[in-house]
Amino acid sequence: MILDGKAPTGKIQDSWDKHRFDSLKLVNPANKRKYKILVVGTGLAGASAAASLAELGYQVEAFCYQDSPRRAHSIAAQGGINAAKAYPNDGDSIYRLFYDTIKGGDFRAREADVWRLAQVSNNIIDQCVAQGVPFARDYAGYLDNRSFGGAQVSRTFYARGQTGQQLLLGAYSALSRQIGLGTVKMFARTEMLDLVVVDGEAKGITVRDLVTGELRSHVGDAVVLATGGYVNVFYLSTNAMGCSVTAIWKAHKKGAYLANPCYTQIHPTCIPQAGDYQSKLTLMSESLRNDGRIWVPKKKEDCNKPPNEIPEDDRDYYLERKYPSYGNLAPRDIASRAAKEQCDEGRGVGPGGRGVYLDFSASIARLGENTIRERYGNLFEMYERITDENAYQRPMRIYPAPHYAMGGLWVDYNLQSNIPGLFVLGEANFSVHGANRLGASALMQGLADGYFVIPYTIANYLAQTKPGKAKADHAEFKKSLADVKAERDQLLGINGKRTVTEFMREVGVLMWNNVGMARSKESLTETLQKLPAIREEFWKNVKVSGSGEEFNQQLENAGRTADFLEFAELLSRDALHREESCGGHFRVEHQYPDGEAKRDDANFSYAAAWEWKGRGQAPELHKEPLKFENIHLAVRSYK
Amino acid sequence: MSATEHGTMNLKLIVWRQPAPDQPGRFETYDAKNITPHHSFLEMLDVVNEDLIKAGKDPIAFDHDCREGICGMCSAVVNGVPHGGQERTTLCQLHMRKFKDGDAIYLEPWRARAFPILRDLVVDRGALDKLIQAAGFVSCHTGGVPDGNAVLVGKPEADYAMDAAECIGCGACVAACPNGAAMLFAGAKVSQLAELPQGQVEAPQRVAAMVKAMADHGFGNCTNHYECEGACPKGIKVKFIARMNREFTRALFLEKIGAISTTRAASGD
Numbered sequence: 001m002i003l004d005g006k007a008p009t010g011k012i013q014d015s016w017d018k019h020r021f022d023s024l025k026l027v028n029p030a031n032k033r034k035y036k037i038l039v040v041g042t043g044l045a046g047a048s049a050a051a052s053l054a055e056l057g058y059q060v061e062a063f064c065y066q067d068s069p070r071r072a073h074s075i076a077a078q079g080g081i082n083a084a085k086a087y088p089n090d091g092d093s094i095y096r097l098f099y100d101t102i103k104g105g106d107f108r109a110r111e112a113d114v115w116r117l118a119q120v121s122n123n124i125i126d127q128c129v130a131q132g133v134p135f136a137r138d139y140a141g142y143l144d145n146r147s148f149g150g151a152q153v154s155r156t157f158y159a160r161g162q163t164g165q166q167l168l169l170g171a172y173s174a175l176s177r178q179i180g181l182g183t184v185k186m187f188a189r190t191e192m193l194d195l196v197v198v199d200g201e202a203k204g205i206t207v208r209d210l211v212t213g214e215l216r217s218h219v220g221d222a223v224v225l226a227t228g229g230y231v232n233v234f235y236l237s238t239n240a241m242g243c244s245v246t247a248i249w250k251a252h253k254k255g256a257y258l259a260n261p262c263y264t265q266i267h268p269t270c271i272p273q274a275g276d277y278q279s280k281l282t283l284m285s286e287s288l289r290n291d292g293r294i295w296v297p298k299k300k301e302d303c304n305k306p307p308n309e310i311p312e313d314d315r316d317y318y319l320e321r322k323y324p325s326y327g328n329l330a331p332r333d334i335a336s337r338a339a340k341e342q343c344d345e346g347r348g349v350g351p352g353g354r355g356v357y358l359d360f361s362a363s364i365a366r367l368g369e370n371t372i373r374e375r376y377g378n379l380f381e382m383y384e385r386i387t388d389e390n391a392y393q394r395p396m397r398i399y400p401a402p403h404y405a406m407g408g409l410w411v412d413y414n415l416q417s418n419i420p421g422l423f424v425l426g427e428a429n430f431s432v433h434g435a436n437r438l439g440a441s442a443l444m445q446g447l448a449d450g451y452f453v454i455p456y457t458i459a460n461y462l463a464q465t466k467p468g469k470a471k472a473d474h475a476e477f478k479k480s481l482a483d484v485k486a487e488r489d490q491l492l493g494i495n496g497k498r499t500v501t502e503f504m505r506e507v508g509v510l511m512w513n514n515v516g517m518a519r520s521k522e523s524l525t526e527t528l529q530k531l532p533a534i535r536e537e538f539w540k541n542v543k544v545s546g547s548g549e550e551f552n553q554q555l556e557n558a559g560r561t562a563d564f565l566e567f568a569e570l571l572s573r574d575a576l577h578r579e580e581s582c583g584g585h586f587r588v589e590h591q592y593p594d595g596e597a598k599r600d601d602a603n604f605s606y607a608a609a610w611e612w613k614g615r616g617q618a619p620e621l622h623k624e625p626l627k628f629e630n631i632h633l634a635v636r637s638y639k
Numbered sequence: 640m641s642a643t644e645h646g647t648m649n650l651k652l653i654v655w656r657q658p659a660p661d662q663p664g665r666f667e668t669y670d671a672k673n674i675t676p677h678h679s680f681l682e683m684l685d686v687v688n689e690d691l692i693k694a695g696k697d698p699i700a701f702d703h704d705c706r707e708g709i710c711g712m713c714s715a716v717v718n719g720v721p722h723g724g725q726e727r728t729t730l731c732q733l734h735m736r737k738f739k740d741g742d743a744i745y746l747e748p749w750r751a752r753a754f755p756i757l758r759d760l761v762v763d764r765g766a767l768d769k770l771i772q773a774a775g776f777v778s779c780h781t782g783g784v785p786d787g788n789a790v791l792v793g794k795p796e797a798d799y800a801m802d803a804a805e806c807i808g809c810g811a812c813v814a815a816c817p818n819g820a821a822m823l824f825a826g827a828k829v830s831q832l833a834e835l836p837q838g839q840v841e842a843p844q845r846v847a848a849m850v851k852a853m854a855d856h857g858f859g860n861c862t863n864h865y866e867c868e869g870a871c872p873k874g875i876k877v878k879f880i881a882r883m884n885r886e887f888t889r890a891l892f893l894e895k896i897g898a899i900s901t902t903r904a905a906s907g908d
Contacts, residue, residue, distance in 0.1 A: 052781040067702065068768050070808055071710040087788065123782070130784035132777045132831065132838045134792075134800035141791030157787075159801060165709055166804060173776035180772035188765070211757055240704040274677045279685055280706045382708060385725075385732045386679075451781050499692050501685070546697055550659065551758040553700055554692065 003257075003609055003624035006412045007112035012098075012630050016116040019413070024456055025463035032057035034467035037458065038205055038220035040192045040247055042069030044164070044171055044443060045426025046226030048450025051174035053224075054183035056455055061218055062175065062184055063207060065191045065242050065556075070172040073228060073240040074446060077164025078285035078379065080146060080156035081128075081443040083121040088145050092153040094118045101441060102631050104150040104331050105406070105434020106583035106599060108263070108607070111630055112413055113431045120452040121444050125157055127451055131170040135159050147290050148439035150331040150638075156440045161285055161378045167443055171450070191556065193487075194480045195223065195251040195422065196470075202251075202422035203470035206480045208488075210556060213549040215484055217477045221467055222421045222458060225251060226450065229405030229427040231264055233564050233571060234516065235508020237402035238270060238283040244560035245567045248409050248428050256417045257609035257622060259430035260407035261567070262575035265437055265584045266517050267403030268335035271386055271396075272355040281401040282386055284358070284379055286439040289328045291363035291372060292396070294319050294335075296347040296356050303349050307357055307395050318342055326638040333436045333584045333597070334638060336400035340517050341595060343399070350397040359395035400517060404442060406433040406584060407574075410609040410624070414457035415449060418609075421465070423458055425449035430607065435583025488548045491558045496541030500557045503538050507531070507561075507568055515572050520588045524576040528569060535565040570610055570619060577621065580604045601633050647673045648740035652687060654699055655747045660755055666745075669699075676736035680723060681706060681713060683735055699746075700759040708732040708872065711807030714814070715760045716747040721811035721870040729809065729872040749810055751819035753857035764810045766856040767824060773852035774845040775828040777838050790836050803831035805873045812867035812875070818859030823867035825849045826883035827875050833886050843890035847901035850887055 008015040008023070027035070035058050039050040042064040050062040064072060086092040097118040102109060125143070129135065135157050136144040145154040159166040178184040189210040196204035202223040208215050227247035231237040252258045269284045295315045297303050302310050318338055320327045330338070339356045342348060349355045364372050369392055373380070380391045387397070409417050409424040411431055416423050426446040433441065470477075510530060514523035538561070546552040581590040581597035582604070590598045607624040650671040657664030671687050678686070681703050688698035704712040708729040715730055717723035723733045738744070748756050753766040792800075804827070812823035829846050832838030838845070861880055868877045893899045 048781075055780045066704060066710070066712060067764060068711075068808065070768070070771075071704060071712050073705060073710070075711075075807075076705050076707055076709050085787070125787040126784050127779075127781060129787040129790075130777065130779045130837055132800070132835050134797050134804050134831065134835065135787075136801075137792050137794045137797040139794050141793050142788050159804075162709065162805065165807070166801075169804065173771060174779075174781070176768065176771040177776045177778060179768075180774075186768075188768075211763075238707075240710060241706060242704050275675060277675070277678055277682050277686060279679075279682050282707045381727075382732070385708075385728060385734060388676075388734075388736060455781070499689055501689060543692060545692060545695065551700055551761065554698060 001622045003410070003622050004412070005110050005624050006414065007110055008413065012111060012115045015112050016119055020456055024460040027459045027463050029057055033059060035059065035222070035462050036061065036220040037222050037224060038218055039063070039224045039226065040205060041072065041226035041228060041428070042172070042175065043072035043074035043226060043228060043426060044168055044446030045450045046072070046224070047168065047171035047175045048447050049224055049226060049425055049454045050184055051171060051178050052451050052455045053458070054178035060178070060184040061187065061220065063187045063190045063192060065189065065210065067189055069175055069186060069188060070169060072168060073243055074168045074443070075165045076240065077443055078161045078283065079148060079287035080158035080163045080440040081124065081167060082148065082155050082440040083125045083157060083444065084118055084155060085122055085125060087143060088154045090153045092155050096153065097121060097155065099631055100151050101432065101438060102434065103636055104438040105436050106597070106636055107434065107601070107605070107628065107633050108260070108582055108626065109432050109434035110413070110626060111628060116453065117432050117445060117448050120448045123452055124444060124447045128167055128170050131173060133159065133166045133170045146287055147329060149286055149289065149329045149335065150438040158287070161287070161376060164443055167447065171447070192227070192247045193250060193484045193559065195254045196476050196480045197254050197419060198470040198474055198476045201420045201465070204477060206484045208484070211551055213547070213552065215481060215488070217472065217481055219470055219472045219477070221462060221465060221469065222423065224423045224425060224454065224458070225409065225428050226425040227428045229408070230567060231402035231405050233508070233568050234402040234512045235505050236273060236278060236281050236512070238267060238281055241280065244563065246560050246563045248424070249563040249567050251409060251417070251422060253612050254419070255612070256419050256422055257410040257611055258408070258570060259410035259607050259609040260435070260574065261571040261610070262578055262585045263406035263435045263583060264402060265332060265404035265406060266336040266400045268332055268339055268400050269358060269398045270401035271383065272350055272399040274351065282382065283401070283403065284383060284396065284398060286332070288358060288376060288379060291375065292328065292358040292360050293317055293362060294328055294356055294358055296342045296349060300346045303347060303353065307349070316347070323638045330638050331436060331438060336517060337586060337595070339400055355397035355399045357395035358398045360391065361395070364392065402512070402516070404437055406430065406435060406437055410607065414460060415453055416457065416461060421461060423454060425454060435585055487559070488555065491542070491544050491555060491562070492548055494540065494542050494544065496543050498541050499543055500554060500561050503534065503542060504561045504564065507534055507565055511568055515575055518586050518588050519575050521576065524572050527572045528576065531565065531569045531572070538562065538565055573619070574608055574610065578604055578608065647675050648735070648738065650674060650738060650741070651743040653743060653745045654759070656699070656759055657756055658758065660757055664756065674735050676734065678735040679706070679731060680717070680733040680735065681731050700761050702761050703731055706731045709807060711809035714749050714762065714809055714811070716749065716814060718745050721749065721814045722872050727872055727874045749814035751813045752859070753813065753819060753821070754810060766858065767808055767810060767821065769856045770821060770825055770849055770852045771828065774848035777832060778841060792835060796834050800831045800834045803827040803834070803875065803879050806875050807873055809872065811870040811872060813858065815866040815870035816859065817864055817866065818862060820861050821853055821858040822861040822880045822883065823871065823875055823877065825853055826879035829886055830879040830882040833882070842886060843893050843899050844901055846883060846886040847890045
């Protein structure tokens with residue numbers, strides 16, 4: 001089937017304004033309170049959506065698995081948030097942000113969605129300032145900017161190295177205000193385990209109370225998923241331990257198409273893995289690349305020498321060498337692959353030779369240690385706690401790690417999935433980042449979707465549906481509850497020999513080695529052969545103790561792992577079908593002689609949206625062709 | 640055998656186990672074997688839990704999520720000190736190189752009247768959310784706000800607000816306080832928003848509502864022990880408690896002279 005994203009046509013500059021007037025119906029204020037909206041996830045997208053929808057007068061119920069909505073993983077974003085304010089007078093514009101994002105995504109995103117993102121980016125900064133977000137300021141009191149990868153302008157706003165935290169606390173404060181007013185009912189420590197579809201429309205969710213173990217359904221007039229990304233499929237990633245594919249995977253199994261799952265972002269600047277016991281990888285903000293220079297020794301025999309003893313002439317600043325115009329600020333996918341290349345050539349540093357240096361000595365000499373401390377002090381401290389090394393005196397060691405999912409549930413221009421009434425925001429959808437996300441754009445998208453898109457677009461759906469249409473006693477709700485209970489009981493009843501973590505680690509290592517930074521027909525075929533066996537063993541041999549009617553973290557992890565085991569197959573299948581390299585998806589068969597990704601626009605200029613066809617059945621591929629009417633398709637060059 | 644930089648260590652854990660809020664708890668002793676100095680504290684607990692699961696016992700329940708020191712979810716008292724006592728470090732960022740072979744480590748949940756224990760080391764910190772819901776915000780709604788540069792904020796004021804805003808809401812300050820007070824948590828939010836022009840309009844109502852909410856939700860008061868500052872993994876300073884007291888006095892005074900009413904909580908609606 002050919003999918004239609006229903007993007008507006010005509011002049012791109014007018015597309016969002018025109019769409020809002022021409023195509024979006026309104027719900028009048030007196031009617032809004034009759035509708036109930038269920039919002040799952042309270043990160044930047046979910047919290048901002050829940051708060052904004054409640055302010056408009058809708059009844060909102062919000063859900064998160066953490067003990068407080070303030071802890072969603074948006075909190076960990078460090079570097080900043082992009083906006084086209086052009087305050088530094090350096091040639092930025094909405095058009096340039098639009099262009100950079102399309103190009104950065106390797107021409108695999110829908111133009112109109114990206115335009116809208118760039119357009120509302122400026123409103124986000126204003127909104128956050130009004131909430132009391134303490135952005136960095138200069139001495140005259142104006143907002144300060146820094147640079148990020150994939151851009152030649154400074155358009156990134158920041159709050160020290162904790163921008164995500166401050167933006168999330170802003171959205172959380174807006175959400176808290178509505179909770180206090182009684183317009184949002186908050187359900188923390190509650191995990192969504194199923195989507196309920198009634199007569200083809202999303203009308204509810206089934207959840208587990210993680211404290212008491214109670215399973216129950218919630219009925220609403222629309223469901224909004226803002227449940228984040230899925231790169232914990234690689235086991236070790238920069239995501240929080242609880243981040244999972246479960247919410248979107250359950251929705252997928254109820255009919256929602258999952259688009260471009262193979263677009264995964266591997267972040268270039270993370271602390272390298274130190275041992276097998278490790279539970280997660282820690283990111284060092286990309287903003288460090290503003291002042292740090294990345295290098296490896298030119299000679300293999302220098303790799304074990306202390307870095308300070310390697311003379312300048314024997315260092316290979318490979319990003320500056322290969323990409324002179326962007327240098328250390330090359331986009332993430334390119335910087336990650338380049339690091340892997342150096343290490344594959346045997347010039348990596350640190351344990352296992354899987355690391356490259358990020359060196360601040362030149363900046364410290366130029367600006368002084370105090371300036372560097374002021375800019376990145378908390379990151380240097382975090383680095384020292386984990387590695388026991390002082391990065392003011394010795395270059396950091398970094399290596400790429402799974403970080404972000406560009407793929408996600410397919411949505412149209414209104415952020416509605418192919419199931420009417422199911423809306424998907426933020427990292428959980430596939431919409432704006434194409435095949436590679438630029439730094440400081442995730443925060444922008446989360447808040448754009450929540451504050452400035454969903455309040456308009458959800459009204460168009462609600463205006464055409466009667467409030468309270470679905471009832472809790474409908475057969476679909478009963479079936480959903482029974483299905484969730486059956487899966488829970490099955491997991492508890494296996495009582496095998498291997499722990500949940502052992503399975504997740506096994507699948508994660510397989511995915512990282514075969515479907516990570518470089519993918520080939522062989523590696524993907526092998527993965528697709530191995531995954532069903534791991535899944536089968538999981539369902540025969542996993543050990544989950546305790547009961548379902550109590551606080552049971554093993555049971556939570558087992559459910560998430562079961563979903564990852566299924567999802568991993570779809571991710572690999574998507575990667576195998578996409579016979580080209582683009583952005584974060586690198587097929588070794590498709591590259592230029594200099595190792596750059598080789599796109600195939602003639603055959604793959606589309607979003608691949610997969611439809612679930614049942615366990616053990618091949619999913620069906622639907623294509624949404626991508627049209628580029630404003631930006632010419634070109635080989636992405638950062639040289 | 641003593642642990643060297645690259646050697647492994649064996650430790651004894653004495654852990655508070657409590658199956659449910661309404662059931663009695665007790666200390667149980669476990670071995671943590673073959674721990675390297677590079678394990679984080681929570682990774683050490685992962686090792687112990689894997690052993691427990693394989694032995695058919697219930698693993699130790701503990702809160703954790705980001706494991707990079709920012710989400711504020713991890714929370715346990717280690718040898719009597721919330722987060723284990725390394726300066727400005729959350730439990731997830733504490734590494735085992737701070738311990739030595741043969742150490743005995745006591746692990747307890749946050750203990751405070753406002754934080755009921757849910758299971759083992761997991762407590763309910765919902766009372767902190769209630770403080771924010773009472774008034775820990777600027778009552779602006781989405782849209783209709785001025786340009787970000789329309790209202791200037793001096794760098795010292797922005798830095799001061801950011802110092803306060805770094806709070807991760809973990810509750811270590813409450814756990815460390817002999818009175819179970821949330822003064823550092825509330826003081827940080829009151830100070831952040833009172834310092835910025837955007838938050839000044841509602842400052843008196845905000846502080847009055849948050850002080851009332853602290854009493855309503857079971858938190859004690861401050862008697863200047865400064866334990867909160869010592870335990871805070873983000874280095875939040877007690878000067879913010881002083882600021883809150885000053886803001887509160889100011890609010891009472893303004894109400895006394897009839898300039899404002901604090902009975903209506905800040906909400907904007």
